[in-house]
Structures are given as C-alpha cells and as structure tokens.
Amino acid sequence: MEYVERRLTLLEERISQWHDQSSRYSTELRDFKNQVLGMLEAAEKEREAMRAEAEGAAVRVDRLEREVDYLETQNPAPPCVEVDETLMDKQVATAKQRKNEKYTKLTDCSDTIASVRAMKILKRFGSASGLWTKDAAGSSEKIYVFDGTANDTVYVFPRMREFTLFSATRKAARIKLPYPWVGTGHLVYDGHLYYIRQQGPSFQVIKFNLANKTVVDSSVFPAEEQIPVFGLSPSTYIEVSADEEGLWAIYATKEDEKNMCLAKLDPVSLDIEQMWDTPCPRQNAEGAFVVCGALHVVYNTRPPGRARVQCVFDVSGTLAPEDAALAYFPKRYGSHASLKYSPRERQIYAWDDGYQIIYRMEMKKKLEV
Numbered sequence: 001m002e003y004v005e006r007r008l009t010l011l012e013e014r015i016s017q018w019h020d021q022s023s024r025y026s027t028e029l030r031d032f033k034n035q036v037l038g039m040l041e042a043a044e045k046e047r048e049a050m051r052a053e054a055e056g057a058a059v060r061v062d063r064l065e066r067e068v069d070y071l072e073t074q075n076p077a078p079p080c081v082e083v084d085e086t087l088m089d090k091q092v093a094t095a096k097q098r099k100n101e102k103y104t105k106l107t108d109c110s111d112t113i114a115s116v117r118a119m120k121i122l123k124r125f126g127s128a129s130g131l132w133t134k135d136a137a138g139s140s141e142k143i144y145v146f147d148g149t150a151n152d153t154v155y156v157f158p159r160m161r162e163f164t165l166f167s168a169t170r171k172a173a174r175i176k177l178p179y180p181w182v183g184t185g186h187l188v189y190d191g192h193l194y195y196i197r198q199q200g201p202s203f204q205v206i207k208f209n210l211a212n213k214t215v216v217d218s219s220v221f222p223a224e225e226q227i228p229v230f231g232l233s234p235s236t237y238i239e240v241s242a243d244e245e246g247l248w249a250i251y252a253t254k255e256d257e258k259n260m261c262l263a264k265l266d267p268v269s270l271d272i273e274q275m276w277d278t279p280c281p282r283q284n285a286e287g288a289f290v291v292c293g294a295l296h297v298v299y300n301t302r303p304p305g306r307a308r309v310q311c312v313f314d315v316s317g318t319l320a321p322e323d324a325a326l327a328y329f330p331k332r333y334g335s336h337a338s339l340k341y342s343p344r345e346r347q348i349y350a351w352d353d354g355y356q357i358i359y360r361m362e363m364k365k366k367l368e369v
Contacts, residue, residue: 103264103274103315109244109292112319113309114364119330122164122356129184129235129337130351132163136242136342137190144188145172146195149235149337152180154193163356178215179206183236184338184351185229189247189267192216194240201225203237205249205270219270223261225254232286232300232335240265243290244343250288250295258282262295262315280311287339289348292366294319304335319366329359 125132126147133144143163145155155172157163162171179197186195193208197218203226207217221238228234229252239250247265249272260280264273280288280297286307288297294314300307312324334353341348348359 101274102317103276103293105245105293105316107244107292110318110366111292111363112294112312112324112366113291113296113327113361114325115327115362116329116359117362118360119332120358120360122160122358124354125356126354128334128353129233130354131184131186131338131340132351132356133188133340133349134342134345135188135191136340136344139344140191144193146181146184146186149183150180152177175210175213177206177208179204183238184233185236185239185250187240187242187247187340189242192267194247194267196238196240198237205238205240205265207270217270221249221251222272223251223253227252227254227257227282229260229282230285230287231283232302233337236338239288241288241290241341242343243292243341245290245293248290248295250290252282260285260288260295260297262290262313264315274315276313276315278311278313280313286336287350289339289341291341291343291363294324294366298329298336298339300335302335304332306331307336314366325364327361332357 125145129149131146134140134142135144141159143157143160145157145163147153147155154175154177155169156175157172177193177195181195182198182203183196186193188194188210191210193206193210195206195208197204197206199220203221203223205219205221206215208214209216226237228237229239229250230236237251241248241250245264247267249263249265250260251263252260256277258281260278260282262276262278264275265271266273278295280295284299284301285297286300288295290296293316294312296309297311297313298307299310307329309325309327312319314320314324332352333355337351337353339348339350346361346363348361350357350359
C-alpha cells in the first residue's frame with residue numbers, strides 16, 4: 001500500500017508539473033499571437049499610409065500633366081517642316097496658270113449621285129456643330145469625332161458599335177492636337193488628319209499623323225481675303241473633301257464672294273495642283289462634297305427645311321450642271337453642320353444639330369443621268 005501511495009503521489013506531482021507547463025505555454029502562445037496581431041495592424045496602417053501617399057502623388061502628377069498640356073497649348077511648338085514662301089508662290093502661280101482648265105481624271109470613276117437611298121440616325125452627341133467620320137482612304141473602322149467648331153481634342157472610338165452604344169466618351173481615346181481647329185471642314189485620309197487652323201487673316205492646312213501624333217506638314221492656303229465658304233455655316237472657311245480622285249479644298253474669297261471655288265490638293269505635299277471658279281453660290285449653302293471629280297453643294301433654308309443638292313460642278317466636263325440629279329435629303333432636325341462623303345462606303349457622315357446621321361447614296365453613271 002505504501003508503494004502504491006508513493007507511486008500515486010509521484011503521478012500527481014508530474015500531472016501538476018504538466019499543468020504548470022501547459023499554462024506557461026498557453027500564456028506564451030497568447031502573447032505571441034497578440035504580438036503578431038499588433039505587427040499586422042501596424043503593417044496595415046503603413047500600407048494605408050503608402051496608398052494615400054501614392055494617390056496624392058498620382059493627383060499631383062495628373063495636375064502637372066494638365067499644366068504642361070495647358071502651357072503647350074498656349075505656346076505650341078512650331079511644326080518641323082518650314083514653309084518655303086518662294087516655292088509656295090511658284091506653286092500657286094502654276095496652279096493659277098492652270099485655273100479653270102479641264103481636269104484630267106486619275107481614275108475611271110464616272111458615277112454621280114442619283115438620290116439619297118436611306119437615312120440612319122445613330123445618336124446625339126456633343127454640341128450643335130461638329131464633325132464625325134471614318135478614314136476616307138484606309139480600311140480602319142475607327143470613328144473620329146470633332147465636337148464643336150473651335151477645339152483641339154479629337155475623340156477616337158475603336159468601332160461604330162462603341163460609338164453608337166455608349167453615350168459618354170469613356171470608350172474613346174483622345175488625341176490632343178498641337179493647334180486648335182476652326183470650322184468643320186476637316187478630313188481623315190490614309191492615316192492622316194487634314195485640319196484647318198486659323199492664324200490671323202490666313203488659314204493653314206495641317207497634316208497630322210494619327211499614328212505617331214506629330215505634325216507632318218503644314219501649308220498656308222494660297223487664297224487672299226477668305227470668307228466663309230457656306231452661307232449657313234459661318235465658321236467653316238475651307239472644306240477639305242475626299243473622293244475617288246483624291247483630296248479637294250472648297251473655299252471662297254471676296255474676289256468672287258457670291259460663288260465657291262474649288263482646288264485639287266496633293267495629299268503628300270499639300271500643294272495646290274489646280275483651281276476652279278465654280279457657278280455654285282454660297283448663299284443658303286450648308287455643306288458640300290466631291291464625288292468622282294464633281295462638286296456637289298447642299299442647300300437649305302433659314303429656318304432649316306429640307307436640304308437638297310442644288311448645284312453640281314464637274315471639273316472634267318463630262319457632266320453638265322443641268323443634267324445632274326438634284327437629290328433631296330429627308331426632313332431632319334435642323335441644318336447640316338458637316339457632310340463627309342466616304343468614297344470607300346459610298347455614304348455620307350452628317351452632323352445635324354448634335355445628331356450623327358448616315359446617308360446611304362444611290363449612284364448612277366454620269367451618262368445615265
């Protein structure tokens with residue numbers, strides 16, 4: 001019995017030691033847990049502080065970028081290409097010598113507009129005046145939007161779907177131009193933007209590369225005392241248009257303030273190749289475009305009514321004005337601020353009181369009209 005009692009006493013002592021050690025280990029583990037939690041809380045606080053500092057730095061960088069953009073806008077860098085005034089004078093003199101000569105066509109295009117086959121209203125975007133278009137020569141599906149008659153930011157949508165479905169510009173890229181544009185007579189052609197800049201009494205055609213965002217060339221338009229080319233669009237002094245033959249410039253001067261003038265442009269050098277005085281009056285004109293070498297001028301009334309093609313001038317002489325079909329546009333909201341003909345798609349991209357519209361055209365051969 002004494003032996004058993006001694007063994008039980010020994011066992012109780014060991015159990016007591018085990019309890020003491022377990023209690024000590026539990027206390028140490030709890031202390032370690034509390035220490036780790038404290039370290040995690042401190043790390044979370046430091047992470048939040050670093051995030052706040054990063055956000056503050058991003059705000060400061062964004063503010064700095066806006067200030068730099070503003071300074072660049074106020075003091076734009078001159079284009080890399082200098083204008084040789086002597087050479088330009090020679091080119092203008094050559095063009096004037098060929099003024100009103102019959103045009104030798106570069107293609108076999110012999111179509112003209114017969115009627116407006118269909119109209120599709122896509123959406124309402126931006127201000128009452130503006131311009132939207134695709135590349136008139138390339139295969140790109142991008143949509144370029146110029147909101148207003150005096151701005152320097154072009155919105156670029158990847159496809160027609162994104163432009164149509166989204167009311168905001170969050171799906172659009174932005175291209176900031178080195179100089180603001182004037183009017184709605186600009187053009188996207190073969191990867192380049194040709195837009196009009198006003199410098200005092202004169203106007204420049206700026207050729208801007210859309211891929212690398214740089215000015216490729218610029219040229220002072222060789223016309224003195226220019227006036228708005230369309231009576232119903234007083235902000236547009238030069239309308240750059242594209243057709244199957246290439247680039248054209250529609251303009252007007254005080255020398256013949258009643259009618260429009262037409263010039264053939266070299267898309268590479270911006271040289272004036274040939275010039276014509278047209279019989280198409282400026283009064284009540286709201287827009288114009290060129291199809292297969294024939295100028296088509298669209299007229300309206302004040303207040304706006306139903307627009308129609310009322311004057312056609314063919315530089316090659318194959319279509320007499322009296323033989324051209326006078327196409328009527330469907331009744332709309334107001335007056336066209338811009339009309340851009342796409343020779344690739346045979347349709348017109350129009351801006352009408354903030355609405356973006358597509359007109360699909362019915363074409364006929366000139367001899368059939």
